[in-house]
Amino acid sequence: MTGMNNILVDVLAFGAHPDDLELAMGGTLIKLKALGYRVGMVDMTRGERGSRGTAETREAEAKAAFEIIGADFRENLDLGDQELADTPERRRAVVECIRRHQPSLVFTHYLYDRHPDHENAARLVKHAMFLSGASNAEAEGKPHTPKRLLYFFSHWMAEPNVFVDISDFYGQKIRAAKSYTTQFYDPSSREPATHLSRPEFWEDLDARFRWFGTQIGVKYAEAFWMREKLRVDDPVAMLTKG
């Protein structure tokens, strides 16, 4: 895990809190590394206002998860848990992050979700991605426009239109997610119960990614929403495989 750096990547994924990326798209991150791409993970806050654990325990857990995923780096923008509104200062931090890493693909939360930080992360990344390419934007760094923004789902669902087969990587994804020991079910914990700490949580998660898998005829998949339409140059080659 590294702090702020200038490592160039193919893919940059933004999560509001440490653990959001692992839960929603950990299998895709692991698969992208297996395919040989450079992958960066960005946590936008330290999760310091979470009901369970502390910023310090979250940081150690995030490091353990990062090592299991094997991404090229993980950095934390520390933009304020529960305060992730789309303001000029925070937008600038995200623009400069995109410019430092020059990704082709960007991932973040879907635009609507139960947690307000997730919705704010979506707006902030969308706005910053647009400004990142503008040479007159109030930010340091070389202007850069990523090719696509894909949205992942945490709690609320929309109709996904991009599915990634993660069958070979599901076990590794769950091991990475389970690094966040303070966040999940622990019968000895005295901390407040949350949606994530229910004993059924892992079964719920399994059902979700199995369901995504059935949509494309594989065991497990992660699913995303992309606003842009997909251009198909060779319908036979593309639409008859698998």
Ligand SMILES: [Zn+2]
């Ligand atoms: Zn979150």
